[in-house]
Amino acid sequence: MTMSKSTQATAPDQKPIIVVKMGGSIIDQLTQEFYDSFSELLGHYHCIIVHGGGPAITSLLTRLEIEGEFHKGLRKTDEQTLEVVEMTLGGKVNAKITSELLKQGIKAVGLKGSDASLITADYEDEENLGFVGKVAEVEAGILYQCLNAEYLPVVAPLGKTKTGQTVNINADIAAGAIARAVQAEKLLFVTDVPGILREDEVIEHSTPEEIQSLIDHGWIYGGMIPKVQSAVEALSDKLEEVMIVSGKQALIQGDRMKGTKIRSKRKEGVE
Numbered sequence: 001m002t003m004s005k006s007t008q009a010t011a012p013d014q015k016p017i018i019v020v021k022m023g024g025s026i027i028d029q030l031t032q033e034f035y036d037s038f039s040e041l042l043g044h045y046h047c048i049i050v051h052g053g054g055p056a057i058t059s060l061l062t063r064l065e066i067e068g069e070f071h072k073g074l075r076k077t078d079e080q081t082l083e084v085v086e087m088t089l090g091g092k093v094n095a096k097i098t099s100e101l102l103k104q105g106i107k108a109v110g111l112k113g114s115d116a117s118l119i120t121a122d123y124e125d126e127e128n129l130g131f132v133g134k135v136a137e138v139e140a141g142i143l144y145q146c147l148n149a150e151y152l153p154v155v156a157p158l159g160k161t162k163t164g165q166t167v168n169i170n171a172d173i174a175a176g177a178i179a180r181a182v183q184a185e186k187l188l189f190v191t192d193v194p195g196i197l198r199e200d201e202v203i204e205h206s207t208p209e210e211i212q213s214l215i216d217h218g219w220i221y222g223g224m225i226p227k228v229q230s231a232v233e234a235l236s237d238k239l240e241e242v243m244i245v246s247g248k249q250a251l252i253q254g255d256r257m258k259g260t261k262i263r264s265k266r267k268e269g270v271e
């Protein structure tokens with residue numbers, strides 16, 4: 001279970017916290033409509049961004065002629081691969097998102113999960129996956145300090161083990177763990193599809209039970225699996241709703257967010 005350490009600062013008041021996971025699949029395709037509606041969202045929430053970058057890592061590995069391998073959806077990360085992961089997530093992708101937000105007039109500050117004990121991790125499966133981490137503890141205080149100072153933290157999904165080894169963490173899992181640790185009220189996965197699809201139709205409302213059945217029947221596969229699993233794990237009395245939305249369009253259309261809403265069964269239908 002993920003622990004939260006928040007001794008250094010208190011949670012910001014006035015506005016609730018939203019954690020937004022920006023998928024690597026969409027980072028290069030985010031539209032102006034998306035940014036405009038995102039800016040609108042910032043009027044209602046303190047926001048923390050956690051980003052992916054899987055496609056950018058794969059592309060650099062290919063250019064360097066390093067063979068990539070996935071095991072149960074997680075990238076096998078040897079020493080060479082870790083070097084590329086750190087350069088890509090902590091360097092290129094983090095800088096790209098932060099710069100774009102600054103251009104939009106948003107005070108974004110780039111952080112690596114491996115900075116200042118933000119994310120302490122254990123090995124996921126050292127034998128089969130190498131330097132891949134699972135989140136053990138998140139130091140919420142660092143993020144609270146940013147939010148209290150009106151900065152928007154943009155977090156790269158890297159962590160440090162207790163012995164100081166940097167590890168690669170799946171961004172969906174990092175986002176869920178951070179949302180729990182900071183007691184976020186909402187968690188949003190921004191990706192390249194308009195929500196969970198079944199026969200090309202967006203499922204507007206879903207529950208953990210339905211999601212399990214969609215996985216069991218093969219309707220949910222690949223990169224959508226860690227996303228929905230992380231969504232289901234993040235649900236709590238505090239975090240009642242997780243959404244999966246597209247970054248190709250405005251987040252809010254009319255007066256509501258477009259995409260798939262995931263809530264526990266007993267909360268479903270309760271707005």
Ligand SMILES: Nc1ncnc2c1ncn2[C@@H]1O[C@H](COP(=O)(O)OP(=O)(O)O)[C@@H](O)[C@H]1O
Nearest residue numbers: 023024025191192193196197219220221223224
């Ligand atoms: N039921 C589903 N509905 C929508 N997308 C799905 C579904 N099952 C699998 N996917 C796949 O999941 C992808 C999104 O996951 P991923 O590529 O890991 O994105 P990200 O980089 O945003 O995390 C979609 O582009 C799609 O190919």
Ligand SMILES: CC(=O)N[C@@H](CCC(=O)OP(=O)(O)O)C(=O)O
Nearest residue numbers: 024052053054074075169170171
């Ligand atoms: C351990 C592991 O698999 N880490 C991921 C981290 C990036 C990520 O999750 O990016 P997306 O959100 O774009 O998929 C990877 O190396 O691809």
